[in-house]
Amino acid sequence: MSDTTFANFQEFDTLLRQRREELQAKIDPQTHRSTSADELVLTTPETVDDEAANADVQNDTDLAQLSLELAELVDIDAALGRIKAGTYGTCTACDEAIPLARLRAMPSAHFCIGCQSKSEQRQGFPHNTSL
Template sequence: MNLIDTYEPILKARRDEINARLQKIDSDLGKQRPADSEERATESENDEVLEEFGSTGQAELKAIDAALSRIKAGTFGTCVKCGDPISPERLEAVPYTPFCKTCAASL
């Protein structure tokens, strides 16, 4: 099995999972809030956490989309910095990584 057959479905499934989670976050952030000031303070803290999850999800989506673009371009699995192959262990850990272990460590 080649890299594309292995990782394209993994990346697409993760993208779908993140999109579903982001839709839920948007829905939760759009809900009416209680009038009670104590509950409002708690809800405000919860909103901050949801917004951070949303930001993290957006960043991961960008990385996944970039990896899917590299698949289409035929460059997936090759470090964008040095051009060396990305190890299978690294791709297994972070399927959307654009960098080999050496280049990632130097960032």
């Protein structure tokens, strides 16, 4: 954590914990849903196909969102672990300092911009040089 100060360390710890609480509040109700009698709706044969298709799309969207939120939660927990270990702010790939501007934009970042770009290229993400 070469270019971060103790105040920044505290700032990032607070930001990460707040975001973790926000995500946990969103995730918990989604993972503990139950179908109650109040949620059941009578349908006619004409509406079944449309409603089923809409329900499938909504369910897929909900699952995709939940997956993103769970991945972010994992990243936050890893960042909090790095704070505790004293390695926060250091790229986990090259051991170089992650710039404060990047940490402020993404407090859970574990790669510097260069290593993040390389990781995305390996995963098949297009590299957009026009930005």
